[in-house]
Amino acid sequence: MIHIIRHPRNVAVSWMRHRNKQNPDIEVSTDSLKELIQGKMFNMSVPDHYKGFLKWVHTPEVLTVRFEDVFENSDKVFSQMSAFIGIDGCPKPEDVFGHGVTNNDKKSTWQEWWDEDVDFVWREAGGIELEGALGY
Numbered sequence: 001m002i003h004i005i006r007h008p009r010n011v012a013v014s015w016m017r018h019r020n021k022q023n024p025d026i027e028v029s030t031d032s033l034k035e036l037i038q039g040k041m042f043n044m045s046v047p048d049h050y051k052g053f054l055k056w057v058h059t060p061e062v063l064t065v066r067f068e069d070v071f072e073n074s075d076k077v078f079s080q081m082s083a084f085i086g087i088d089g090c091p092k093p094e095d096v097f098g099h100g101v102t103n104n105d106k107k108s109t110w111q112e113w114w115d116e117d118v119d120f121v122w123r124e125a126g127g128i129e130l131e132g133a134l135g136y
Contacts, residue, residue, distance in 0.1 A: 001061065001062045001063070002062070002063045002065060002081050002084065002085065003053070003056045003057070003062050003063065003065070004064075004065050004066070004067050005057070005064060005065070005066055005067065005134055006067035006068070007067075007110065007131075007136050008046065008047065008050050008130050008131060008134065008136070009110035009122065009131075010067075010107075010109070010110045011050060012033060012036055012037050012041075012046045012110070012122075013033065013108040013109070013112075013113050014108040015036060015041055016028060016032050016033050016036050017108060019032075020032075030113060030115060030117065030118050033113055034117065034118055037118070037121050037122055037125050037127070038121055038124075038125060045125040045126070046125065046127070047126040047127045047129070047130040048126065051126075051130060054130075054133055054134070057133070057134065063080070063081060063084040063085075065077055065080070065081065071107075078090035
């Protein structure tokens with residue numbers, strides 16, 4: 001199995017933006033982001049939801065790849081994934097990405113949204129521990 005992880009702060013921002021795309025009445029704002037972090041992602045906090053995937057990060061049968069690395073060095077990462085699952089050749093990134101329901105023309109950048117209040121909520125929800133467990 002290939003497990004692609006993403007910086008959890010970007011997961012929170014991306015999910016907020018996706019929710020707005022599904023329902024324009026949900027505002028894209030730091031207040032919406034704080035609510036989401038605290039418990040509006042599948043009825044749990046973003047860190048608690050994400051922690052459910054930690055068991056795959058250090059499992060030998062699972063190749064964990066960072067989402068960010070896929071875009072920064074796609075040829076290397078796609079070759080690594082192809083070798084891991086035992087196939088010759090690898091797909092082109094443009095054939096793989098950009099087709100999902102959460103796709104957005106502009107990737108989420110958590111730094112654009114993080115202020116002291118958001119950071120406080122993130123820390124209270126266990127976000128720092130999650131980042132450490134993921135190696136961010």
